[in-house]
Structures are given as structure tokens and as C-alpha cells.
Amino acid sequence: MPSIIFIHPDGSRQQIEASAGESAMQAATRNDLSGILAECGGNAMCATCHVYVDEAWLARLPAMGGAEDALLDGAAAERQANSRLSCQINLAADLDGLVLRLPDRQL
Amino acid sequence: MSVTSRIDAATSEQGAPAGVPRLDVDPFSTEFFEDPHPIHEVLREAGPLVWLDKWGVYGVARYAEVHAVLNDPLTFCSSRGVGLSDFAKEKPWRPQSIILEADPPAHTRTRAVLAQVLSPTAMKGVREHFTAMAAAKVDELLARGSFDAVADLAEAYPLSVFPDAMGLKREGRENLLPYASLVFNSFGPPNQLRQEAIERSAPHQAYVAAQCQRENLAPGGFGACVHARADAADITPEEAPLLVRSLLSAGLDTTVNGIGAAVYCLARFPDQFARLRSDPTLARNAFEEAIRYESPVQTFFRTTTREVELAGHRIGEGEKVLMFLGAANRDPRRWENPDSYDVTRRTSGHVGFGSGIHMCVGQLLARVEGEVMLAAIAHKVASIQITGPVKRRYNNTLRGLESLPITISPA
Ligand code: HEM
Ligand code: FES
Numbered sequence: 339m340p341s342i343i344f345i346h347p348d349g350s351r352q353q354i355e356a357s358a359g360e361s362a363m364q365a366a367t368r369n370d371l372s373g374i375l376a377e378c379g380g381n382a383m384c385a386t387c388h389v390y391v392d393e394a395w396l397a398r399l400p401a402m403g404g405a406e407d408a409l410l411d412g413a414a415a416e417r418q419a420n421s422r423l424s425c426q427i428n429l430a431a432d433l434d435g436l437v438l439r440l441p442d443r444q445l
Numbered sequence: 446m447s448v449t450s451r452i453d454a455a456t457s458e459q460g461a462p463a464g465v466p467r468l469d470v471d472p473f474s475t476e477f478f479e480d481p482h483p484i485h486e487v488l489r490e491a492g493p494l495v496w497l498d499k500w501g502v503y504g505v506a507r508y509a510e511v512h513a514v515l516n517d518p519l520t521f522c523s524s525r526g527v528g529l530s531d532f533a534k535e536k537p538w539r540p541q542s543i544i545l546e547a548d549p550p551a552h553t554r555t556r557a558v559l560a561q562v563l564s565p566t567a568m569k570g571v572r573e574h575f576t577a578m579a580a581a582k583v584d585e586l587l588a589r590g591s592f593d594a595v596a597d598l599a600e601a602y603p604l605s606v607f608p609d610a611m612g613l614k615r616e617g618r619e620n621l622l623p624y625a626s627l628v629f630n631s632f633g634p635p636n637q638l639r640q641e642a643i644e645r646s647a648p649h650q651a652y653v654a655a656q657c658q659r660e661n662l663a664p665g666g667f668g669a670c671v672h673a674r675a676d677a678a679d680i681t682p683e684e685a686p687l688l689v690r691s692l693l694s695a696g697l698d699t700t701v702n703g704i705g706a707a708v709y710c711l712a713r714f715p716d717q718f719a720r721l722r723s724d725p726t727l728a729r730n731a732f733e734e735a736i737r738y739e740s741p742v743q744t745f746f747r748t749t750t751r752e753v754e755l756a757g758h759r760i761g762e763g764e765k766v767l768m769f770l771g772a773a774n775r776d777p778r779r780w781e782n783p784d785s786y787d788v789t790r791r792t793s794g795h796v797g798f799g800s801g802i803h804m805c806v807g808q809l810l811a812r813v814e815g816e817v818m819l820a821a822i823a824h825k826v827a828s829i830q831i832t833g834p835v836k837r838r839y840n841n842t843l844r845g846l847e848s849l850p851i852t853i854s855p856a
Contacts, residue, residue, distance in 0.1 A: 367793050376793040377733065377812065381804045385565050405560065412565025445729065 340434040344371060344389075347442045356429045362438060363387040363425035373440035380425035385409040386444040387424040392437035396420050399427055415441030461498065465758050466491040471499045472744060472767065473633045478839045481743065482784070485772035493756035500529060500634050502746070502765040506772035508779035508796070510756055514747055514768055516801040521747035521766060523803060524548045528632030528746055529765060538631055538643055539650065543687050545695070545803065552802060558679050559688060559806045562670045568809050575606050575813055579821040587825060587855050591832060594712070594849040599705030602818055607697050611689075612666020613656055620652035625698030626840060632745065633841025653693055657686035667692060696807050700814050702741035702845035703732070707819055710735045710786045712829040712851055717788050722856070725823035731788040732815030736797035738786045740771030743844050745799070770796045771844065827856040
């Protein structure tokens, strides 16, 4: 069971227990985390599940697809080098302890 | 409610598979259009997979199976039509859609083009104007006080923004809603709704075909943006008009029924309207929840490309499977209090816009329209009263109203 840590814009940390095979977005919405909207339900079509990945973890994530890359350009909060869509991060066991920072807005 | 009535002698029973619950429910009947919810419950509770005798097709009405079918597009394909008609056996009534009625890899290419034309970045370009138009519309309606929320609001507002955003000429726009109604009726069985719509379709088809041409689309609009992608060789010049046609088919009547559903919800559930008024930032979610609650697009079909097992049953190749999006959106296995409209609900995961590779490519545009209209109502309107008989509009795919007489008062 990987656990992930979300850091809210105010700096508070929230740890969430994810089920294997779930996406970071699914784990977040299942636990009613504020700050992830996920309007398209995980289809990489809305950019309202934007997160900033902690630098230490960035290289360990699966590569970004073309749809994700294009969508991030239109994300509400500024795109940074460590921006990802949390619905495209599948939580394999090796991502236990993953740290994701939430942007100040998703719309 | 009785679900066993007459079994139509004209439909074959040969396909009826052993072990799959057989129901004599017609999801394209007036009874269903008037009140689908008790029938949805019967469908869901009968089993994860059912067989509909009336049309000789499989049906899925639980969230898990609807979601699974939507997300396996190679097994449950769209290229044989997303209506009852199987394009492998019957010629489509119009040239086949190159996005809605296409499978990967062909779909992947055309989808990327429309996804870019209707991207989050593109939405930033229309949002301000759409917001101002919504405010002006609500001001105008407040001055009138009493009006029909279908014609004067749910239709009038999208008509005041969408055709311009597409870049359409002013003349002939009265064809847009009849054309869309025709398209959504055509996904149904050969009932009276479908047959009459197709018989009367010629002028609307001619209008739409002409508007899809490059010279008829104003620069800067979504239509011109599609054509520009032909210059970039992402699509061929022959494909561009067909993709514009997809936007004209699916981009107007859907938002009409989405906004109509939202206003109908706010009128029926004053506590939820009060909640929205106390926090107008809920407008976007109030619209999304209305899409879940009413599911303006009720159904779509898929066709199996191979023998497949679904929910423990074997389905043969070439079978039509009807997905009840509206039933999935109220499946108690997935949703808490599914039959209540709750503007604070976490709606993520509803299938009102579909799911998977064909999930609505216009969803961002629909949300902008719905959000800014509900925000304008939340800011400016104090009360909504239904003041006359509410009449339903019948369509084989779209759920919405014909008439919703209301009176509103200013905040
Ligand atoms: C509330 C409004 C809307 C609803 C409920 C809705 C619903 C849907 C649904 C359920 C699908 C999936 C079809 C399938 O899986 O076979 C879909 C696809 C589609 N929608 Fe929407 N839609 C809406 C608004 C729009 C708008 C505004 C546009 C265009 C501007 C649009 C264009 C399309 C297109 C082109 C497709 C086909 C996508 C594909 O096959 O990849 N829709 N819509
Ligand atoms: S949930 Fe929509 S892009 Fe991730």
C-alpha cells in the first residue's frame, strides 16, 4: 500500500493511504482531499488535477504523454518543470512516500 | 411499475442469451422519456448485464459495467455506430463521423485536433465574453420576470454565444437545433422519432454541410481553427468540414439540455439554490451535478469486435451493447444518496460526459457555459418559482424539457 503526501498551498501536509494500482488523483478524491478537482474523472482531458512533484521523485514517475503535456500548458496555476497531472501518476509500490505539492488553484 | 408488457413479434429472439436477464423495456418510448428513473432501477437491479427483447440488444446500467465498456474501445467499438444501427450491416444515414464513430488509430488523430481546438487555453479566450453574455441574459430575464426557461434561457443563452464562437454566419442558424435534434434522434431505433427526423432532415443537412466549409467560417472561431489544422497537415482538407460538423452536431443541443437541467434543478430544490446563492463559487459544481443528476445525454451504444466476457456472461462478436449513462450516474453502488441533487457533491467520475477515449471533447466549453450562467443566476436572482405545466421534450438520446414556465425575482 503506497502512501502519498500532499502539501497544501498553506504548507500543511496531508498523508493519504493509496491502494495499489490507483492513480494519485483517485487516492486524493477518494479521501476527499481539497485541492484536486479532477473534473474529467482521470481521462487527461481537464487539467484540474494538476500537482507539482517533489524534485526528489520527479525522475521516478512514468513518462508524460502528449495529451498530458498539452493540457498542462492550459492549467490554471502556472506550469513549472515539475508539473504533472495527478490522474496520470499510477501509484506503483515503488512510489511509496511520494510527495506532491498542490497548486493554489485548479480553475 | 410493470416491466413485462408486450414482446414485439418483429424483433428476433435468437440472440437472447442463456442466463442473461431479459427485460421488455423500451428505453426509446414515451413512458421512458417521461420518467426513466424507476426503469433505470429495474435495469440495474436485474443484473450487471441485461438483454432488451424489444430491440435485441444487450444493456448495461450499473456504473461499473458502463465505465468498463466505455474504457475498452477496442472490444466495444464505435466505428460500427454509437446508435442501434450497425454500420457493418446498414449504411449510415449521413457520412459517418470521423471522431464519434471512429476507433483508434483513426480516432486518435482526429481527437487530438478537436482536443486542441477546445483546450483549456482556448477556453481562456471565450470565458470573459461568455460571462458578460450570461450576465446580460439574466438581467434581461429579470426585467421580464416571467418566461419559459427552456426557450428564453436554456436555448437562448447557448444560441447567443456558441454560433458566434464557432464563427457561423447569422443567417440559417434556426437550422442548428433541429439538426442536432435529428442527430440525437438518429442514434435510436427506427421508431417514429427517428424516421420523421430523417424524413425532414434535407434542409438542415444542407445548411450544416455548407456551414462546415472554410469560406463560411469567420476567422478566429473554432470552425476556422479546425480548418487551420488542415494547413498543418494534421488532418486532410476533406476531413476538416467533417470535424466542424461534429462540433455543430454535438455542441449546442447538449448544452441547451445541460443548462436546462441545471435551472430545473435549482427551481425544484430551493435549499440547493440557497446554498449556491450563499457561495456562488459553487456554480461550476452545481452545473456538473446537474449533468450527473439529469444526464442530458442518456444513452450510447457500442458494438463488440470479438467474443468477450462481461460480468460473467459471454457476449458474441457483432453485438450491440446499450450503455445507460443516466442509470450509471445514479447507481447506489457508486453514489451516496444518488437521487438527491447536491451542489456540494464530489462529482468527479460521473459518466454524463462519457469516459475513456471518446469522453466529451467539448466538456470544457460546456462547463464554461454552465458555470457562468449559474454564477450569474446565483449573483442576481433571489428566487425561482415554477409557474405552469412542465413539459418534457422527447428525443431518442437527449433528456430535457420542452417547456419550463418560471418567474424569477431579483436579489
Ligand atoms: C452538457 C453538455 C454536453 C454533454 C452532456 C455531452 C455529452 C457527451 C458524451 C456522453 C459523449 C461521449 C460519446 C461516446 O462515448 O460515444 C460526448 C462526446 C462528444 N462531444 Fe459532448 N457533450 C456536451 C457538450 C459538448 C460540446 C459543447 C461539444 C462541442 C463544442 C461537444 C462535442 C462532442 C464531440 C465532438 C464528441 C465526440 C468525442 C469523441 O468521440 O472522441 N459536446 N459528449
Ligand atoms: S482528472 Fe482531468 S486531467 Fe486529470
